[in-house]
Amino acid sequence: MRILVSWLRELVPVEASVEELADALTRHGFEVSAIDPAPSVPDRPAAPADAVLDLEITTNRPDCLSMVGIAREVATIYARPLTGPTLAAAVPGEQPLPVTIEDDARGLCPRYAAAVADVTVAASPGWMAARLEAAGVRPINNIVDVTNYAMLELGHPLHAFDLDRLEGGELRVRLARPAETVRTLDGVERALPAGTLVIADAGHAQAVAGVMGGADSEVTGSTKRVALESAWFDPLSVRRTSKRLALSTDASYRFERGADIEAPVRALLRVQALLRDIGAGTPRGAVVDRYPIPRTAAAVTLRHARIRQVLGVDVEAGFVAATLERLGFDADPLPAGDGGSAWRVTVPAHRVDVGREIDLIEEVARHHGYDRLPATFPAAVQPPAPPSGALARRRLLRRVLTASGCSEAITYGFIEEAAAAPFVDGSDDLVRIANPLAETSAVLRPSLIPGLVDALVYNRRREHHDIRLFEIGHRFTAARGETPGFAVALTGASSPEHWSNSTRWGGQAPPIDVFDVTGIVGRVCDALGVAAVFEAPAAPAPGPLVAGRTAVVRAAAPDTATALTLGYAGQLAPGIAAARGLPAGDEAVYVAELDLDLIARAATDRRRMAAAPLPRYPSIVRDLAVAVDAALPAATVRGTIRSAAPEALRQVRQFDRYAGKGVPQGRVSLAFRLTFRAPDRTLTDTEVEQAMRVILARLTAEHDAQLR
Numbered sequence: 008m009r010i011l012v013s014w015l016r017e018l019v020p021v022e023a024s025v026e027e028l029a030d031a032l033t034r035h036g037f038e039v040s041a042i043d044p045a046p047s048v049p050d051r052p053a054a055p056a057d058a059v060l061d062l063e064i065t066t067n068r069p070d071c072l073s074m075v076g077i078a079r080e081v082a083t084i085y086a087r088p089l090t091g092p093t094l095a096a097a098v099p100g101e102q103p104l105p106v107t108i109e110d111d112a113r114g115l116c117p118r119y120a121a122a123v124a125d126v127t128v129a130a131s132p133g134w135m136a137a138r139l140e141a142a143g144v145r146p147i148n149n150i151v152d153v154t155n156y157a158m159l160e161l162g163h164p165l166h167a168f169d170l171d172r173l174e175g176g177e178l179r180v181r182l183a184r185p186a187e188t189v190r191t192l193d194g195v196e197r198a199l200p201a202g203t204l205v206i207a208d209a210g211h212a213q214a215v216a217g218v219m220g221g222a223d224s225e226v227t228g229s230t231k232r233v234a235l236e237s238a239w240f241d242p243l244s245v246r247r248t249s250k251r252l253a254l255s256t257d258a259s260y261r262f263e264r265g266a267d268i269e270a271p272v273r274a275l276l277r278v279q280a281l282l283r284d285i286g287a288g289t290p291r292g293a294v295v296d297r298y299p300i301p302r303t304a305a306a307v308t309l310r311h312a313r314i315r316q317v318l319g320v321d322v323e324a325g326f327v328a329a330t331l332e333r334l335g336f337d338a339d340p341l342p343a344g345d346g347g348s349a350w351r352v353t354v355p356a357h358r359v360d361v362g363r364e365i366d367l368i369e370e371v372a373r374h375h376g377y378d379r380l381p382a383t384f385p386a387a388v389q390p391p392a393p394p395s396g397a398l399a400r401r402r403l404l405r406r407v408l409t410a411s412g413c414s415e416a417i418t419y420g421f422i423e424e425a426a427a428a429p430f431v432d433g434s435d436d437l438v439r440i441a442n443p444l445a446e447t448s449a450v451l452r453p454s455l456i457p458g459l460v461d462a463l464v465y466n467r468r469r470e471h472h473d474i475r476l477f478e479i480g481h482r483f484t485a486a487r488g489e490t491p492g493f494a495v496a497l498t499g500a501s502s503p504e505h506w507s508n509s510t511r512w513g514g515q516a517p518p519i520d521v522f523d524v525t526g527i528v529g530r531v532c533d534a535l536g537v538a539a540v541f542e543a544p545a546a547p548a549p550g551p552l553v554a555g556r557t558a559v560v561r562a563a564a565p566d567t568a569t570a571l572t573l574g575y576a577g578q579l580a581p582g583i584a585a586a587r588g589l590p591a592g593d594e595a596v597y598v599a600e601l602d603l604d605l606i607a608r609a610a611t612d613r614r615r616m617a618a619a620p621l622p623r624y625p626s627i628v629r630d631l632a633v634a635v636d637a638a639l640p641a642a643t644v645r646g647t648i649r650s651a652a653p654e655a656l657r658q659v660r661q662f663d664r665y666a667g668k669g670v671p672q673g674r675v676s677l678a679f680r681l682t683f684r685a686p687d688r689t690l691t692d693t694e695v696e697q698a699m700r701v702i703l704a705r706l707t708a709e710h711d712a713q714l715r
Contacts, residue, residue, distance in 0.1 A: 008062045009142045011057070012056075015074060018091070025060070032077075034377070035080060035374065037071065037080065040061050044059070049132075069162070072264070073160060073162025083334055093280050095290065097276065098293050104123050104170075105177040106295045112182055112204055117241075118296075119297045119298075120272050120295060120297070122234075122290060126150050126282065128148050128230050129148065131149045135285065139155060148226065153278055154167050155257075158274075162261060163261070163267060163270040164261055164262060165275070168220070169227065170232040172223060174210040176208075179207045185201070186198070189212040190223060191222060192219055202247075203248050211223070217248070218252065232291075240262050269355075304353050306354070310364070311347045318372055331352060337355075396607065400603065408495065412475050421447075422447070422450060424437065426461070426587065427453050431453045437453060452482060455493070459494055462476055463498060467590060468590065474499055476496050496598045498593065498597070502516040519597055525541055525599075532606070539562045539609075542559050542561055557576070574600045575599065627683045627684070628681070630679070632678040632679075633677060633713060635710050636673065637666065639710055644712075645661065645679070650705070652681070655695075658681070659680075681699075683695050683698065
């Protein structure tokens with residue numbers, strides 16, 4: 008909104024300099040983005056220290072898209088009287104213009120006012136044209152300029168029709184008919200979508216309501232009579248129409264933010280006064296005002312004690328009432344109660360942003376001065392609510408994954424269908440976007456892995472070799488809907504490069520394998536209180552992973568006897584990585600993805616776990632090496648050992664796997680280190696040897712194991 012300071016001073020006699028005025032407006036919520044030189048105004052004496060203030064008006068203050076609105080704020084800031092523009096006297100009598108609001112349009116246009124005037128079209132006076140140009144409005148002719156001038160003054164849009172070009176000499180407010188079109192003032196023939204509110208004559212649409220008038224009833228040099236429109240249109244309807252037609256105007260900008268429903272008649276009377284003052288026309292007949300259901304002004308109770316509670320300072324009651332009155336509110340005192348003073352505040356129609364007590368407190372704070380409010384914290388009256396379990400889990404998850412050497416990535420929720428397809432059972436399970444911006448964002452991601460792989464490839468192409476990424480987010484499928492999860496993607500070396508990584512001086516660390524990714528998943532599950540186990544998947548492996556290098560992550564849930572499948576971990580199929588652009592010859596990519604909802608179901612509250620004292624008695628360690636079938640998972644062997652051993656077995660750790668000379672073809676040697684310890688005594692060698700015999704017998708019976 009561009010404000011000519013000399014024009015503003017006509018409404019409120021303030022003596023502050025332009026710079027002081029700009030600073031005051033900025034401090035009260037109206038940022039002055041620029042101060043431009045004022046144009047010369049013909050036929051008017053030169054104003055001292057004049058300028059144009061370019062104000063940034065927030066969307067919740069449509070009342071300040073006008074000279075009067077800003078003048079009201081300035082009058083309140085400087086405690087000066089406000090003088091409104093001169094209005095013509097209302098003339099009772101015959102209403103020469105038939106106006107009808109059709110039933111289907113009443114909700115979109117609850118008030119429509121109009122007037123008729125005999126006019127002589129000519130150029131506007133120099134002072135009016137100069138003021139319009141200073142406000143960024145192009146002068147056209149005296150009739151159109153008068154409507155724009157009144158809009159700038161009062162903030163209410165108006166429109167002038169050539170009355171002699173209206174079929175039937177009437178105006179009708181209605182919805183557009185099927186396949187109806189209108190040629191707007193910019194010369195474009197526009198098809199009107201269903202539900203568009205229009206202003207029509209007896210036969211055709213003549214304007215798009217609240218947006219732009221029609222060229223067929225445009226005021227021209229031959230116009231002798233005009234019908235002046237001043238109405239209130241539903242903001243949502245105007246905004247929807249403006250977007251559908253890709254047509255934004257000064258009128259739509261104001262209407263879609265919320266106009267003053269009490270302003271239409273006042274705006275018409277101002278236009279009549281301006282027509283008379285510049286000799287451009289004479290009103291004929293009375294103003295037509297179709298307002299079938301007048302609106303009742305809202306009233307809000309404001310408590311003085313609440314102002315102190317919110318702002319943290321005592322604001323004088325007299326200042327509160329005077330400030331609200333200057334801003335256009337009616338503040339009627341209520342009987343003082345235990346809470347002190349209070350007011351019943353009637354909200355003026357131009358303040359569409361005020362509907363609650365806190366809104367009124369904001370007005371008091373603005374004019375009291377934000378810079379005068381103390382920088383203190385409010386007193387705590389109750390302890391803060393504990394964080395939700397999901398939030399606490401995510402915080403812990405980030406700490407554990409970061410400690411594991413992973414960096415967090417944040418990727419897009421929209422991905423291309425080709426990237427999503429390997430992670431669903433069928434294309435029907437994909438959630439497609441109705442109007443995607445591009446093919447690369449055609450579906451919602453069913454998994455976090457595609458985005459992580461793209462991020463990994465992006466980094467790999469920029470000469471980063473050892474990459475560990477994780478993401479916490481939501482996945483979307485048609486079958487399960489939206490589910491939270493986390494995923495990791497790893498490639499490169501398993502540890503930083505160091506001379507000691509191999510027997511060869513300057514050797515490199517071995518590449519990441521499936522045990523690196525399962526180790527990270529195991530660490531996460533342990534931190535979250537989940538007793539996870541890794542199992543070989545039933546053939547075939549999960550769609551995007553490599554068979555034989557994949558593990559399914561399962562855990563028992565306290566509320567069910569069935570084990571939950573939390574997710575999977577393993578090597579990503581090379582074809583998928585190559586399709587996403589991974590350079591040929593690079594190391595394998597290992598990934599894992601788990602469901603956070605299922606983890607929450609399987610988790611145990613560690614705070615309720617009993618603490619165990621440090622062991623007082625020594626442990627006894629025995630090593631066991633057995634030859635088993637090469638296809639037998641080591642996890643199965645460890646499970647058999649645990650089930651066969653007594654309670655004294657504390658730990659089973661595999662430390663070797665060997666196949667070759669001395670081991671029959673098709674078999675493999677697995678070596679385990681078993682740790683035994685009793686909590687109440689020192690175990691004897693006899694007890695441990697007996698346990699080892701039982702374990703070996705079970706391994707032999709169930710897995711045809713041979714002691715080595």
